[in-house]
Amino acid sequence: MIIGQDKILKVEMPEGFDSESAHDLDLEEVERRHILSILERVRWRIRGKGGAADILGLNPTTLYSKMKKLGIQRQRDEMSTFRRNKDE
Numbered sequence: 001m002i003i004g005q006d007k008i009l010k011v012e013m014p015e016g017f018d019s020e021s022a023h024d025l026d027l028e029e030v031e032r033r034h035i036l037s038i039l040e041r042v043r044w045r046i047r048g049k050g051g052a053a054d055i056l057g058l059n060p061t062t063l064y065s066k067m068k069k070l071g072i073q074r075q076r077d078e079m080s081t082f083r084r085n086k087d088e
Contacts, residue, residue: 032070035063044074 025033038052045051046060053060067073 028070031066032072035066035070035072039072039074 035052035056038055039046042050042052042055046053046063048054051060053063056063058066
């Protein structure tokens, strides 16, 4: 139940929330973006504790299948940048 004194309910959305673009996405694109954001957060680690599959609650082979279906691939320059930074 919502109780208020005005006839208009005012809701403040978090900073950076774009309601217009969120409504234009289909489920597949939402899933793709979510998986990509997790992969970037864990630096593309898929397996093991704290890996993308663990965070998403998926078996790693299921995550690989979803990535293939959604066209998610790690770019070569991302891998070389990570290796270069790791060696420094």
